Amino acid sequence: MLFPRDRMTPEQRIRVTLEGGTPDRVPVAPFIHYFAATYAGYTQADLWEDHGAYRESMRRTFRDLGPWDASFLLDAHGPVAMSFMIPMKARIPGRDLPRNSSLQLVEEEIMRPEDYDWLARQPSRLDRAVLGMFLRRLALRIHDPLGRTLSGQLRMALELARNGVYNFMDVRMWQRWGVSVLYGMGLEAPFDTFSLARGLRHFSVDILGRPDEIRDAAQRMVPGFLLAARLGCRATRVPRFVIMCHRSSNDFVSPRQFGSLAFPSLKEICLSLIRDRIVPILHCDGNWDKNLEYFLELPAGRFCLQFDGRTDIFRAVEILKGHCTLFGDVPAGMLVLDGPDDVDRYCKRLITKVGKNGAYILGAGCEIPSDARPENVWALIRAAVKYGYYD
Numbered sequence: 001m002l003f004p005r006d007r008m009t010p011e012q013r014i015r016v017t018l019e020g021g022t023p024d025r026v027p028v029a030p031f032i033h034y035f036a037a038t039y040a041g042y043t044q045a046d047l048w049e050d051h052g053a054y055r056e057s058m059r060r061t062f063r064d065l066g067p068w069d070a071s072f073l074l075d076a077h078g079p080v081a082m083s084f085m086i087p088m089k090a091r092i093p094g095r096d097l098p099r100n101s102s103l104q105l106v107e108e109e110i111m112r113p114e115d116y117d118w119l120a121r122q123p124s125r126l127d128r129a130v131l132g133m134f135l136r137r138l139a140l141r142i143h144d145p146l147g148r149t150l151s152g153q154l155r156m157a158l159e160l161a162r163n164g165v166y167n168f169m170d171v172r173m174w175q176r177w178g179v180s181v182l183y184g185m186g187l188e189a190p191f192d193t194f195s196l197a198r199g200l201r202h203f204s205v206d207i208l209g210r211p212d213e214i215r216d217a218a219q220r221m222v223p224g225f226l227l228a229a230r231l232g233c234r235a236t237r238v239p240r241f242v243i244m245c246h247r248s249s250n251d252f253v254s255p256r257q258f259g260s261l262a263f264p265s266l267k268e269i270c271l272s273l274i275r276d277r278i279v280p281i282l283h284c285d286g287n288w289d290k291n292l293e294y295f296l297e298l299p300a301g302r303f304c305l306q307f308d309g310r311t312d313i314f315r316a317v318e319i320l321k322g323h324c325t326l327f328g329d330v331p332a333g334m335l336v337l338d339g340p341d342d343v344d345r346y347c348k349r350l351i352t353k354v355g356k357n358g359a360y361i362l363g364a365g366c367e368i369p370s371d372a373r374p375e376n377v378w379a380l381i382r383a384a385v386k387y388g389y390y391d
Contacts, residue, residue, distance in 0.1 A: 006025065008023055017360065018240070022359075029071070031072055040061060043100045048078065065381060070361070110138050111194060118134075138197055171238065240281055244283045245285065249291070279304065280302075280303045295320065300322075301324070302324070325360065326360050329350070329363070
């Protein structure tokens with residue numbers, strides 16, 4: 001138990017909440033990564049270069065500002081692992097940027113128009129391998145010229161293997177501290193993978209000129225996506241999987257385009273994971289106000305939507321009416337610019353309005369910013385205990 005009034009462990013609390021139920025109190029899960037380095041006195045480059053610095057920064061942050069109920073396992077300990085999660089070129093602190101800069105992703109054409117046809121031409125016997133083959137194809141371009149040689153490809157493979165070992169170590173670290181790991185693995189949704197890899201300008205043209213190719217290519221990615229999810233959740237023993245939807249909000253596509261091009265493959269993935277007793281957690285960046293009704297097509301009480309502050313989470317409550325667990329969404333700007341009293345008031349509103357009947361996880365809108373005020377992070381975490389008990 002984390003706090004004296006708790007009647008459940010963090011893992012029990014998370015499981016009940018994700019099933020649409022009412023736990024002993026609202027769970028709190030601040031998405032902390034870059035902030036931990038700032039708080040603990042490390043540079044952002046240290047997180048990339050030294051896994052020991054990463055673990056120590058997390059330990060200090062958890063000791064001083066925690067405890068919290070759930071942590072995250074979505075840390076890329078190197079640029080190769082990052083490119084398999086988000087298929088874009090990255091500018092890394094300490095390598096391409098000053099040591100205390102934040103990671104930057106480059107909007108560049110990595111995926112080419114002919115790659116849609118390449119996906120379509122893969123034989124059906126390779127269905128479960130297509131996703132891995134495709135992500136490798138993109139990664140070799142991202143890390144050109146490293147990926148041109150066998151020795152370079154071996155270096156990339158070793159980095160991926162090292163990242164897997166680090167993730168396994170991190171799962172055990174959080175579990176030793178009594179913290180639930182919210183999800184065991186995650187990938188970008190197929191539609192969003194194309195958008196990121198093609199670049200926004202090129203993909204916007206594709207949506208108008210190649211809609212059938214996009215939809216069909218996304219479907220080809222589904223079997224491999226499901227295989228990766230099952231293997232990742234089995235390896236980490238965490239029965240939850242995050243699906244990152246960075247480019248399918250109304251900031252990028254219309255509701256009609258979302259419904260015809262992005263949602264079919266996303267829906268199939270969610271339904272299959274749910275049948276396997278894996279909870280899909282959809283990380284929904286951007287404004288999803290006009291897409292929310294689509295999620296009523298998924299089984300009630302079996303999935304979670306995480307918002308980043310752009311979606312009106314209070315409107316989402318009215319539309320979804322307890323159909324799924326909601327997660328979020330203290331805005332990043334509030335955590336940086338406002339004071340702890342402002343954070344406290346907003347968290348109270350979230351808990352009493354969004355979480356009044358359960359099925360709610362308190363957290364930041366996406367990630368805690370690296371320059372968030374520590375007293376604001378403290379206020380967010382303590383709000384779950386201050387206002388969140390279901391007595």
